[in-house]
Structure formats: C-alpha cells, structure tokens
C-alpha cells in the first residue's frame with residue numbers, strides 16, 4: 001500500500017507537530033529525512049520553498065505548512081477530529097495553535113541557540129539531517145553551515161540579550177501554568193488532543209523537551225508537562241474525547257492571558273502594517289518591525305504577515321458565531337482581558353496562501 005510521506009527532521013519544530021498528529025490519527029506514513037538531496041530533488045521543485053515539513057500524500061500531492069496539511073488530512077480522515085465541535089473549545093484550540101506555532105518559537109529558539117549545550121547538540125542534528133551518511137566530524141562541519149541562518153534569526157524574532165531574562169521568566173511561568181493544567185487533564189481540552197495541543201507540541205517537544213539542557217529543565221520544573229509530551233509523541237491513536245458541555249478548564253486562562261499580553265500587541269500591529277503594505281499582491285515574509293513586551297521588558301522583532309494568516313482562523317471562527325453560542329464564548333472571554341477586543345478587530349487586508357506564497361488583498 002502506498003502511504004503518505006512526511007519529509008522533515010527530528011530536530012524540526014513543525015515536523016514534530018505533524019508527526020504527533022499523524023500518529024494520533026493513525027494515518028499511515030513513512031518519514032523521509034530532509035537531507036540536502038531531498039531538498040534539491042523534492043522539496044524545492046515540488047513546493048517552490050525551502051520549508052519543512054512537507055507532506056507527499058498517497059496520491060502524490062505535495063503540501064507545505066502544517067496547518068494546511070492537517071486541514072487537508074482532516075477531510076480525508078475525519079475520525080477523532082482534532083477540531084472540537086463546540087465553540088469555546090474550538091476557539092481556545094485555534095488560539096493555542098497560533099500561540100504555539102507563532103509565539104513559543106521565541107523561547108524555543110532562545111534556549112536552542114543561546115545555551116551552548118543545546119547549540120552543539122542542534123548543530124550535530126542539523127548535520128545528521130543534511131548528510132545522514134557522513135562521518136560525525138563532517139556532520140558537525142555541515143551542521144555549522146546549515147544551522148547558521150537559524151541561529152542568526154534570533155534578533156529578527158526578537159531574541160536579543162536584554163530581553164533574554166524576561167523570555168526565561170515567562171517560559172518558566174508558562175511551564176508552571178501548564179504543569180498545573182496537565183496534573184489534572186491529559187490534554188488541553190480533555191482526553192483527546194486538539195489542534196491546540198499540536199500547536200504547543202512543536203516548540204515544547206522538538207526544541208524544549210528534546211534539546212538536552214531544555215529537556216532537563218522541563219523534567220525539573222514541570223513533570224506533568226513532560227508526561228503530556230510523552231502522551232503526544234506516543235499517542236493512543238484515535239482515542240479520547242473533549243470535555244463535555246464545551247468546558248474550558250480554568251487552568252487554561254492564565255495561558256491565554258499570557259498569550260494575549262505578549263502576542264496580542266504583535267498581532268494587532270501586524271494587521272495594521274499589512275493594511276499599509278505598499279507592495280504588490282505578493283507580500284514579503286517580513287515587512288517591518290513591531291514592538292512587544294514580555295514580563296515588563298520591551299523588545300522589537302520583524303513583522304511576519306504569516307502570523308496574521310494564523311490569526312485570521314481565530315478571528316473568522318469567532319466572528320462566525322451568533323446568538324447563544326457567541327454569548328457563551330463572550331462569557332469565557334470576560335476572564336481574559338483584552339481578548340474579545342482583539343478578536344473583534346476587523347482584518348484590514350486579508351492574507352492568503354497560494355502555492356506556498358503569501359498574497360494580500362488589495363488596499364480598500
């Protein structure tokens with residue numbers, strides 16, 4: 001039987017997200033290492049971009065972007081959907097996917113590239129991925145090269161020396177909040193993982209659990225998060241249910257509040273800057289600079305329109321709600337100050353993904 005191919009790497013954040021999803025859904029796949037040859041022969045010609053993971057479906061479609069891949073597979077494998085059917089839970093799971101995918105990259109990248117032990121491990125892993133058959137020494141040399149753009153991306157993501165203590169403080173508080181949650185619940189919303197769990201597992205597993213220094217830190221600080229990571233990487237396929245009556249546990253509110261305080265202003269500024277974009281309908285990967293605050297320390301990073309594309313999923317779902325459902329969701333949002341206003345904010349110019357490039361609507 002022809003199965004799907006997951007092209008990626010163990011060291012890759014977004015590959016980790018997709019691998020956990022495929023395993024939970026019991027979708028047959030074989031994993032192909034994204035070596036230099038695979039980049040040249042498959043990834044670049046088939047997708048036009050240099051990102052992993054890539055799914056080659058059993059009918060030979062090549063798809064990049066974990067969110068698009070998961071949505072593509074959810075249609076073909078609807079059993080045990082990772083999207084809750086009820087409004088509060090679905091909104092929370094979309095929000096936490098956006099948080100994991102697009103914001104927790106900050107601690108994930110900080111710990112990987114600023115801590116020597118992690119950095120050396122990651123360089124070896126980069127080399128092993130690019131040249132699986134080379135010697136250890138050659139892999140280290142190749143890893144130094146291939147890792148350079150990733151390590152060099154820290155300032156663009158907002159990871160600069162003066163804000164590092166705040167990034168660490170925030171991450172440790174997040175771990176404490178999640179630890180309290182996972183002491184009670186197997187996944188974010190019950191005994192079934194949602195798209196929010198898959199969003200969080202990328203940074204929390206591929207970097208923050210698997211990199212050696214970070215893994216010890218997580219074991220020491222948050223054993224219940226470690227247990228969740230293990231459930232995510234070796235799931236009981238297709239099992240579990242979301243909590244009854246659209247319940248969202250109170251233990252998730254501090255996590256959502258942290259997301260709103262740190263990532264919320266970045267989402268708002270990104271929408272403004274995308275609205276003012278002066279170029280053509282194909283928009284750049286980064287278009288300017290935004291300010292943000294973590295634990296009272298301010299920083300700047302580049303503006304990534306992709307984050308708006310993720311946010312649109314939250315906004316669209318929220319604004320599609322009516323009547324009683326909207327009232328119930330707003331009742332929950334009362335506990336997270338500022339979130340309702342952000343979800344209500346109109347998207348000035350929408351971002352679309354077309355053949356793995358981002359397009360933007362014309363200015364009004």
Ligand SMILES: N[C@@H](CCC(=O)N[C@@H](CS)C(=O)NCC(=O)O)C(=O)O
Nearest residue numbers: 012013014050051052053065066067
């Ligand atoms: N939103 C994309 C992100 C993919 C992504 O950024 N992957 C990383 C590896 S974990 C990558 O290929 N980065 C290359 C680059 O940033 O140029 C997804 O969900 O697939």
